[in-house]
Amino acid sequence: xxxxxxxxxVVALIWVMGCKDDDESDSFVGTWVAQTLTVSGCDDPNRxxxxxxxxxxxxxxxxxxxxxxxxYQQGFTVQSGFWVLDGxxxxxxxxxxxxxxDEYMADLAQSSLILTTDSTSAGCVSTYVxxxxxxxxxxxxx
Numbered sequence: 001x002x003x004x005x006x007x008x009x010v011v012a013l014i015w016v017m018g019c020k021d022d023d024e025s026d027s028f029v030g031t032w033v034a035q036t037l038t039v040s041g042c043d044d045p046n047r048x049x050x051x052x053x054x055x056x057x058x059x060x061x062x063x064x065x066x067x068x069x070x071x072y073q074q075g076f077t078v079q080s081g082f083w084v085l086d087g088x089x090x091x092x093x094x095x096x097x098x099x100x101x102d103e104y105m106a107d108l109a110q111s112s113l114i115l116t117t118d119s120t121s122a123g124c125v126s127t128y129v130x131x132x133x134x135x136x137x138x139x140x141x142x
Contacts, residue, residue, distance in 0.1 A: 025085045026066070028106070032113045032130035034060035042124040053128075062113075062130060089115065104128075 034053040042048050053060050061073040070083040070091055081093030089106035092099050104115040113130040 027108055028064050028085060028089070028113070029066045031061060031063045031133040033133045034062070034128055034130050036129045038127045038129075039124050040127070047124060060128075061133070 036050055037053055038050045040048050059073065059075075061071075063071045063073075064083055068082045068084070069080065071078055071080040072091065073079075079093055081091065081099075084090045084092065084101075085106070089104045090101045091104070092101040094100075102117075104117060107114045107116075111132045113132070115128045115130070117126045
């Protein structure tokens with residue numbers, strides 16, 4: 001009897017742990033439109049600052065699909081590949097036959113997605129703030 005209870009406890013624990021990861025990833029799924037980019041901590045202080053990225057000429061749009069695919073559109077340029085949430089958000093794509101991943105610390109706050117790089121070659125930290133894009137209303141009024 002003790003073996004059955006132990007076995008059921010282990011199965012329940014594995015099931016609960018597996019569900020937590022799925023739920024967390026599911027909350028990232030959707031299309032996100034960049035609002036701002038803040039660059040800080042640069043070796044060259046002239047590079048520090050905040051840029052407004054709202055859709056005036058070109059949108060910065062990140063789409064994370066439930067099947068693990070992503071696309072990132074910056075104006076007319078589109079990058080695609082797969083994404084993984086494993087402590088950090090990793091956006092991976094094929095570059096000349098090699099898989100290259102960009103890693104971001106990712107935080108969800110209400111309808112915002114905040115992505116922060118650890119650092120770049122210039123010694124800067126970049127923080128992007130995205131807002132969830134609401135699906136277009138497909139109902140028509142006659």
